[in-house]
Amino acid sequence: MWAFGLAVLLLATGHAQADDRDQPLARAAYDACVPADAASIAVEKSEEDGVFVAPSGQRYLASELHVPAPRPKGALSAAGLVVGAAPGLEAVATGPENRWGLTPAWIVLKDGETRELLQAVRLMSGAAVFAPDREDSVCAGLLRLAETAARREQRGLWGDKMAAPVYSAARPGLLEEKTGDYVIVKGRVVSLGKTESTRYLNFGKYWKTDFTVTLKASDEAIFDAALGRSGWQVEELAGKFVELRGFVQVRDGPHMALHHPEQLVVLEHPAFD
Incomplete structure (x- = not known):
């Protein structure tokens, strides 16, 4: 529960800058959502939004997210900049391959010993909507909190009334x-x-x-x-x-x-x- 408490404290700190809160919440989400003993595989971002590809060709879909269409200006670029700045990406499968050949997965931003959950980063940037499918309890609470931060600060799609669903x-x-x-x-x-x-x-x-x-x-x-x-x-x-x-x-x-x-x-x- 420490991760959820930390994230709530960070979100509630009104004088903190948005970027100051992003990394701690993304790290807390990684700790809460990704099992410590889970197997991971290196992946790269594909041309399909939210899809990542392993060297074997296996495709992984960032789970628990929904991206409304059309996407608002700035939401996609914000998420792209975050991913592009990360030295490494890993996928941790959360379920079996679906009918479209996509395996739902946590996507991890890896920088040295630091791990952040891409899903939380995208939610905090307003690039996606929290779409619960598998996770609950603390993990889901943190992802919902990430979306709440973007909604409160009108980031990405939340800054466009026509785009916010x-x-x-x-x-x-x-x-x-x-x-x-x-x-x-x-x-x-x-x-x-x-x-x-x-x-x-x-x-x-x-x-x-x-x-x-x-x-x-x-x-x-x-x-x-x-x-x-x-x-x-x-x-x-x-x-x-x-x-x-x-x-x-x-x-x-x-x-x-x-x-x-x-x-x-x-x-x-x-x-x-």
């Missing part, structure tokens, strides 16, 4: 226009519903047109465990203001399916409920 759950028509996009949605849960296989978070009274979020009933315990760290459970979310992230689909109105507990965050504190 943040929308209100109260505007289902606009959300429906974003079908197929990875977005962040904020809104108040109007009601909850459930069937034997599915849990529903309803953000309006009319399910055929309003925004709806679902998660599998079999995943509810996992979501409860994650929400429990801040004092909540899924069954208590009616009336709560939340933030969600994921791909928008259309299913009798805009819809988002949650597969990972870090896709859902309550923006209220139970002590003030």
Whole structure:
């Protein structure tokens, strides 16, 4: 937990310069996210954004990130400068190769004995959005913190209102226009519903047109465990203001399916409920 505490302290220090906070947070993210005994392999940046190639030809994708398109001016160049300045790059696989021949991985910036996590660097520069897929707990908290720093200081895509993928759950028509996009949605849960296989978070009274979020009933315990760290459970979310992230689909109105507990965050504190 020391890494998360250090990063929170650095982010909260208002008089510190942004660049002064970047390296400690990126190092803390490396310590929290990359297993100490994990095997790594040297890679080089490819022409595909977020893809890195090993000498064998194996391609690695920087996991836990989503880059909105079109990208804002400055976001890509900022990330490129960081990578270009690093003496070495390593990939640590986080899962099996996907259907496109890409292996999700942590990408490590290596400089002598120093190790920094590229994912944290890109999030702090505003070059990407945190897209939780595998990691949770301290690691996910640090990556979310890195994104929060960029959002607060309006770096990269967060400095361009047209590029920042943040929308209100109260505007289902606009959300429906974003079908197929990875977005962040904020809104108040109007009601909850459930069937034997599915849990529903309803953000309006009319399910055929309003925004709806679902998660599998079999995943509810996992979501409860994650929400429990801040004092909540899924069954208590009616009336709560939340933030969600994921791909928008259309299913009798805009819809988002949650597969990972870090896709859902309550923006209220139970002590003030």
